[in-house]
Amino acid sequence: GEDVEQSLFLSVREGDSSVINCTYTDSSSTYLYWYKQEPGAGLQLLTYIFSNMDMKQDQRLTVLLNKKDKHLSLRIADTQTGDSAIYFCAESTPRNDYKLSFGAGTTVTVRA
Amino acid sequence: DGGITQSPKYLFRKEGQNVTLSCEQNLNHDAMYWYRQDPGQGLRLIYYSQIVNDFQKGDIAEGYSVSREKKESFPLTVTSAQKNPTAFYLCASRGQRDSPLHFGNGTRLTVT
Numbered sequence: 342g343e344d345v346e347q348s349l350f351l352s353v354r355e356g357d358s359s360v361i362n363c364t365y366t367d368s369s370s371t372y373l374y375w376y377k378q379e380p381g382a383g384l385q386l387l388t389y390i391f392s393n394m395d396m397k398q399d400q401r402l403t404v405l406l407n408k409k410d411k412h413l414s415l416r417i418a419d420t421q422t423g424d425s426a427i428y429f430c431a432e433s434t435p436r437n438d439y440k441l442s443f444g445a446g447t448t449v450t451v452r453a
Numbered sequence: 454d455g456g457i458t459q460s461p462k463y464l465f466r467k468e469g470q471n472v473t474l475s476c477e478q479n480l481n482h483d484a485m486y487w488y489r490q491d492p493g494q495g496l497r498l499i500y501y502s503q504i505v506n507d508f509q510k511g512d513i514a515e516g517y518s519v520s521r522e523k524k525e526s527f528p529l530t531v532t533s534a535q536k537n538p539t540a541f542y543l544c545a546s547r548g549q550r551d552s553p554l555h556f557g558n559g560t561r562l563t564v565t
Contacts, residue, residue: 371551383556439550445495
């Protein structure tokens with residue numbers, strides 16, 4: 342909900358990089374997550390980052406965390422048509438008993 | 454293969470009827486969660502259970518009920534008191550308190 346915010350839409354050309362941004366409010370967040378949802382399916386964990394890290398790379402995915410600004414981003418290199426989906430960021434905080442708070446999701450459309 | 458199974462994938466009911474959504478996991482996870490997803494609103498937590506025979510209300514528990522009689526199973530009942538039950542329902546589980554959530558493929562409930 343309101344604790345985690347994302348822009349709702351992103352359109353990117355095939356082969357370009359996509360950058361999805363997320364802001365959160367709780368400075369005591371422990372982990373921050375990125376999930377992917379394809380139409381009619383559940384959420385698939387893409388990657389996550391511990392709050393004491395500022396970057397994590399996993400193949401085509403790069404996560405950047407700016408803890409001072411409470412800003413998280415997910416970069417997808419060489420975006421493919423199969424990357425078209427909704428991407429959710431989520432935070433886990435002890436204040437909320439480690440329940441995940443999700444953003445509203447960013448719909449990524451990859452165009453040829 | 455370990456995972457979370459939600460059934461059925463699609464469910465149709467008439468207004469005024471209670472309906473139960475099934476969620477089973479064979480991941481040996483202690484904690485299980487039910488979320489509701491509506492377009493453009495992200496995921497909202499309905500109920501969660503961190504241990505067998507115990508569960509807590511989430512942010513939107515009104516009109517829903519759950520039970521947790523077995524570790525593997527966490528069924529959700531949508532009662533006739535739920536004012537707007539048509540939605541996509543997602544079940545999730547996790548092994549430890551601050552670990553990633555694993556999701557099922559969801560049940561789309563339509564009430565007319």
